[in-house]
Amino acid sequence: MIEHNTRINTYRVSAAAAGLLAACGGSSVGDGGGLIPTTSLKALSHVSVVSGTTDSPPQAAPPSSTPSENSGSPQASSTSSPSPVTLPPSDGPAGQDSSRYTLTFHDSFDAGLDRNVWNTERTDADIAVANYAVKKGTLKIWPERGTNGEFFDRTFDTDGRFSQRYGYFEMEARLPKGKGVWPAFWLLGYKDGRRPEIDILEAYPGGAAPWGAPGIDGVPVPMMYAPVVWNDRGDQAGYTKVATPDMSAGFHRYGLKWEPNKTTFYFDGKEVYSLQVSVSDPLFPILDLWFGSASSEPDESTPTGESNAFEINYVKAWQFK
Incomplete structure (x- = not known):
């Protein structure tokens, strides 16, 4: 994430992974099988890029804990990932020549939440209440207050279940709105002391313009997001x-083509x-x-409940042929 080390805390990713994972979390969503029809997309003429490479965001303090090592082969490493699937050309990565890719991971949530593929767990689970569900083929994660009255984070990951070096990663999703909400789709690795990270999407609806803008009801909506690449902890590329x-x-599609350089x-x-950069783990x-960072802190104005969900149609990954 932009505040890379803020997310590296005491979140435990899975029972199989010993220790604490930096900057992530986990859940259980698996190979749902069939594809969900793509929702109509906004006109691309409204998309623009605002350079931020010289406007370096603040850095958080490094974590005090060290994550467990996660072994895996350099290519499409997985203990329970779906087998490669052949899809029609229209179902390949958005904007890409699908004949150049082989599908290596696909979850459209049609079969519910597969806990053999995704991790989700919290070290402070005693405060957690229901804040996610799979309904009508989408994973929904929404803002909610815990039993202590405070908003709490929810994270899903495939640590120990699926990892991959290079290829194309894509999510189709609709983002939540409101002060303090901080939705994200990102990739993380940790091995031999390294902590590379690629953030495909992180958004701050409650942040100062142009991150967000008031909607018709006065609640801030997300109008900008940030892709970020980290060579290692504290080393932003x-x-x-x-x-x-x-x-x-x-719904929109957020994609990453990750090549050796x-x-x-x-x-x-x-x-x-x-970005010309080499990330090889x-x-x-x-x-x-999650909540906070540039989105400010959530408060009474932040919409809670399923109607304000981070709603994910699918997550997919392809490898280059």
């Missing part, structure tokens, strides 16, 4: 800010940012809804 339509009003980010199939996907 670059980032940018992508201005968009209201991302809480409909280059990362290219896409919004609804349109390239929005490219296998990384695993993460979905989360």
Whole structure:
């Protein structure tokens, strides 16, 4: 994430992973099988890129704990990932030549929440209440107060279940709105002391313009997101800010083409940012809804409940042929 080390805390990812994971969390969502029809997308003429590589965001203090090592092969490493699937050309990565890719991971949530694929767990689970569900083929994560009256984070990841080096990663989702909400889709790895990270999407609806803007009801909606690349903990390679339509009003596709010496980010199939960088560790996907950072802190004005969900249609990954 932009505040990379803020997320590296005491979240335990899975029973199989010993120790604490930096900057992520986990849940249980698996290979749902069939594809969900793609929702109509906003006109790409409304998408613009606002460079942010010289406007370096603040850094948080490094974590005090060390995550467990996660072994895996350099390519599509997984203990329970779906077998490669052949899809029609229209079902390949948005804006890409699908004949150049092989599907290696696919969850459209049609079969519910598969706990053999995703992790979700909290060290302070005693305060947690229901704040996620799979309904009608989508994973929904929404703002909610715990039993202590405070908003709490929810994270889903595939640590120990699926990781991959290089390829194309894509999520189709609708974002929540409101002060304090901080939705994200990102990749993380940790091995031999390294902590590389690629943030495909992180948004701050409650942040100062142009991050967010008041909707018709006065509640701030997400109007910008940031792709970010980290070579290692505290070593940011670059980032940018992508201005968009209201991302809480409909579904959009957020993609990453990750090559040995280059990362290219896409919004609804349109390239929005490219960076010459070498990230060579296998990384695993993460979905989360956290609070704070540039989105400010949630308060009484922040909409809670399922109607204000971070709603994910699917998560997919492809490897280059």
